[in-house]
Amino acid sequence: MGRIIILKIGGSVITEKDKPLTPRLEGIRSAAEAVAEFGEPLVLVHGAGSFGHFLAKKYGLSRHPSMASPEAVAEIRDSVMKLDSMVIEALRSKGVQVYWLQPFALYNIGGIHEKWKTILTNLIQQGISPISFGDVIPTSEGFRIISGDEIVRDLAELLHPVRVVFAMDVDGIYRNYRKDERPIEELSIEEAKRLAVDPVKIDVTGGMEGKLKEAIKIARIGINVHFTNGLKKEHLIKALKGKDHEGTLVKGKLLA
Ligand code: IP8
Numbered sequence: 001m002g003r004i005i006i007l008k009i010g011g012s013v014i015t016e017k018d019k020p021l022t023p024r025l026e027g028i029r030s031a032a033e034a035v036a037e038f039g040e041p042l043v044l045v046h047g048a049g050s051f052g053h054f055l056a057k058k059y060g061l062s063r064h065p066s067m068a069s070p071e072a073v074a075e076i077r078d079s080v081m082k083l084d085s086m087v088i089e090a091l092r093s094k095g096v097q098v099y100w101l102q103p104f105a106l107y108n109i110g111g112i113h114e115k116w117k118t119i120l121t122n123l124i125q126q127g128i129s130p131i132s133f134g135d136v137i138p139t140s141e142g143f144r145i146i147s148g149d150e151i152v153r154d155l156a157e158l159l160h161p162v163r164v165v166f167a168m169d170v171d172g173i174y175r176n177y178r179k180d181e182r183p184i185e186e187l188s189i190e191e192a193k194r195l196a197v198d199p200v201k202i203d204v205t206g207g208m209e210g211k212l213k214e215a216i217k218i219a220r221i222g223i224n225v226h227f228t229n230g231l232k233k234e235h236l237i238k239a240l241k242g243k244d245h246e247g248t249l250v251k252g253k254l255l256a
Pocket of ligand 1: 011046047048049051052053056076080133134135136145146147148149
């Protein structure tokens with residue numbers, strides 16, 4: 001069985017987070033190049049950045065299901081799909097072949113459907129990178145935002161990858177971003193839990209805090225989680241290889 005690595009390309013890498021509906025073209029290109037140069041198929045998930053969070057906030061949608069207007073849902077979906085096409089196009093232009101996965105279709109009640117384990121593993125074995133993204137999805141109680149970070153965690157639980165990489169617009173996790181020069185090299189699950197990270201207020205799915213929470217859940221099933229800078233190609237390639245990189249490793253440890 002081919003080894004599986006999951007990469008989350010953060011919304012801050014592929015969009016200008018403070019400017020609504022603005023792609024970060026050099027970030028999209030650099031992440032696509034890193035994936036291409038790494039050379040192995042990956043399970044890819046990307047965030048929505050300013051193509052999702054501004055609109056979600058505007059229409060009052062969050063991770064909890066609520067009733068939303070059809071216009072709101074259609075507008076958010078349309079917007080994240082535009083970003084998704086740009087990411088897919090950049091990847092394909094660098095020679096990375098992807099298979100697009102509708103986030104909603106992955107889910108069954110209670111999590112990702114077991115059947116996807118074989119399907120996703122087969123895609124990887126055939127040299128194709130499945131790709132999904134943070135989205136707005138229907139539930140029995142209305143619509144909700146599903147974060148790419150949440151999809152990554154659910155995929156990690158299903159697929160037990162050799163590692164998970166979160167690519168962001170900073171080098172890693174910092175104790176104090178403004179004061180520290182370098183991010184923390186390694187965090188145990190306990191240390192990660194103690195670390196207070198400022199949630200970015202515009203991010204309806206929890207920003208850095210949300211990422212760290214999902215990383216802790218992944219590390220608890222024994223999987224190493226790497227945080228790295230997706231705007232720095234060499235950093236990202238090293239993280240994908242699981243080598244010492246300039247980012248932060250949350251050390252996986254199987255907890256009963
Ligand atoms: O950027 C959020 O996904 P994320 C999706 O991965 C929307 O948290 C539509 C805001």
